Amino acid sequence: MTTALPTALFIPGEPLDLTSSLTSGQCFRWRVDDAGRWTGALGGDVVRLSPASGGAIAVESAPSPPDETAKALAGYFRIGDDLAAVQRRICWDERVSEGVAAYPGMRVLRQEPWETLAAFILSSTSNMPRISRTVELLAETFGERVTLNGAARRTFPSPERLAEAGESRLRELGCGFRAPYLAEAAAAVASGALPLDALRGAPYADALAALTSLRGVGDKIADCVMLFALDKTEAFPIDRWALKVLREWYGLPVNAKYAEAREWAWSRFGADAGYANQCLFWLVRQSTRPLRSIATIEPPQAERRAWP
DNA sequence: TAATAACCTCGCAA
C-alpha cells in the first residue's frame, strides 16, 4: 500500500543557496539529483530538499515529520544569522566582496559536532571526494539504516560505534593514518572526556584547547569544527588554500605562524571572520581548479593592504 | 623555536 508523502514547506526568510552552501566543503554527505533535489542524512533522518518558487524549499523527511525537520533546517543553515547584515559588515574587503557577489546565498552551516569532528579528522591531507567517500563508507558500515519513500540512507555512526570499531577496522575502511585519531576521538566523546556539545556554549579559546587536546586535531581542524558546528563564527580555518590567499592576496609574510594569521583575520573581520573565510575559500577553490594557476591571480596594487 | 620527514590511500598525470 502507498501513503501520501507528507511534505512541509521551509521558508527561510533569508538568502539561502543550497548549492554553494552544501558543496563548499563544510559538509560531505549531501547529494543532488538531476532535478536539483538534495538528499542528505541529518541527525537520525533522511532528508530531501526540493527548491520551490519564491525561495521556499519543499522538505521530505523520515522518520521525523517534515514540519519538524523544516524547523531543524533553520538551525542547520543558521537562518538566525542576518546574512545580508554580515555581508554588509565584511564587504568593504574587495576579495570578500567578490565572494559574496559570486555566492550571495552561501550559508555557514551549524552541523552536528561529532559528525563534523569526525569528518574533519578524516580531511587531513585528503580531498573532498575522498572525504565524502570515507564518511559515506563509515555510515554505510556502522550507521542506522533509514528510508524515505524507498530511498535508503544511513545515519552517521555514533562515537560509541566508532570507538567500538577501533583503529584496525577503521584502517580497513580506508581511514589510513587517521584511523587511530578517529578512534581516539570517538572514545573521548563516547566517554564524556570531551564534552563536544557543551563546547557550543564555551568561549573560543576553551573550545580550541579541548579540541586540540585530541591527537590528529590541530588548529585548522579545530577551527573547522568550531566554525561549522560549534557556533564560533569568528573561527578562521587556514588550510593550504586559505594560506595561499592570505599570502598572495593580502601579503601575509611566508614565515607567519597560524596564530598570527588568525589574529590578523580577527583584527580585520572580527566575529565575522568565519563568513569572510568561507567567501575567500570557496572563491579561490572554485576559480582555480589546479593549484598552480592561482599564482596568476594578482590583485591590482591599489587593492593591496599593508600587513599590520 | 624552526625546519622536515613520515604518515594511508587514491586518482590522475607523465
Added chain:
DNA sequence: ATTGCGAGGTTAT
C-alpha cells in the same frame, strides 16, 4: 602499463 605526486594536516624527530 607503471611510477610519481599531491591532496582542505598533524605529529614526531
